[in-house]
Amino acid sequence: MTFSHFPKKLLHWYPQNKRDLPWRNTQNPYIIWLSEIILQQTRVAQGLPYFEEFVKHYPTVHDLANAPVEDVLRRWQGLGYYSRARNLHHCAQQVVEEFGGNFPDNYRSLLKLKGVGQYTAAAIASFAFKEKVAVLDGNVFRVLSRYFGLDTDISSPKGKRQFQELADELIPAQQPDEYNQAIMEFGALQCTPKKANCDQCPLQDSCYAYAHGQVEALPVKIKKTKVTTRAFLYHEINCGPHKIVKTRGPKDIWQGLTDFPLVEFSAPEKIELEHSTLFQELQAFKPIVDYKNEKTYKHILSHQKIFSNFVSLTIAAEKLDEVKKWADSKGYHCCDAAQLEALGKPQLIVRYLNDQK
């Protein structure tokens, strides 16, 4: 087996082809950690502006730990997978409280941090501390499965184990950090999921998938999550300059973000204003109702298809005290436009609000 050929080629390819990205010019574990969390399941182009903002507003782990979690969620707005933002904040406090403000300097200890799993621990340990631990992310799965012709399902525990063993054997003792960067960058730029650039590939002559016409077929991934359909009727309740909002709770999507009171229906075609218990209750306040029935927002998550309609209810400003009392009793809050702007909201709500302008 030409095992040293592979890392050698990658280490040669990398300096000539790598992108100049801000987190690559530092060994500061805080900055590296920040970039890794932001880049999980996220493309560089989408994550980059968020990274810049976070570094600017939270230059040190102390700044992040001291910030209110609402501010962190607001800054994360639009990036998705909001548990990353909650874990990010929790992890910063962990580093300050349990580790005296210094990130742990090895793979084992890094794993104890909230939101830091095997991939991220390996990335930080190698990039910041030169520890020889192999990263295993989607890029690495793809490059290894193609080059070595490994066709085990990468979503199975067995597949993950096999790939990790292979990755651990391949990583060189000399420049483990550079090698980890190289193989991921190679997957991102050269050995891409679709239309891999095999014509000008430095590994072409020894690549299993290229020789066997398997480039498109690898890696093998079986899992596919089934998508459920949901139907929301959102109630935009206005009273003078105030709106009624709700902080989303646990065990559902958008945890910790802010949206409007809603009634969920069994199917999109079942959405009916008159069947909303919320709408019925609100009649007591004699609202002016604006319901554009035909306008349905469709919002797609990886595992849910959400159809939502919005009804706008305007209540006379004099009834604010009554409305507030009602909102309190339902677990809702009252806020003005500026306060709403400062809260993290799902993109569906952001889209709706933008349409109202």
Next chain:
DNA sequence: CTCCAGGTCC
């Protein structure tokens, strides 16, 4: 429109 990216937590 469908498919896809891809790491952690519970």
Next chain:
DNA sequence: GGACCTGGAG
């Protein structure tokens, strides 16, 4: 093993 988000590519 399923839940979690958004946006870009085709």
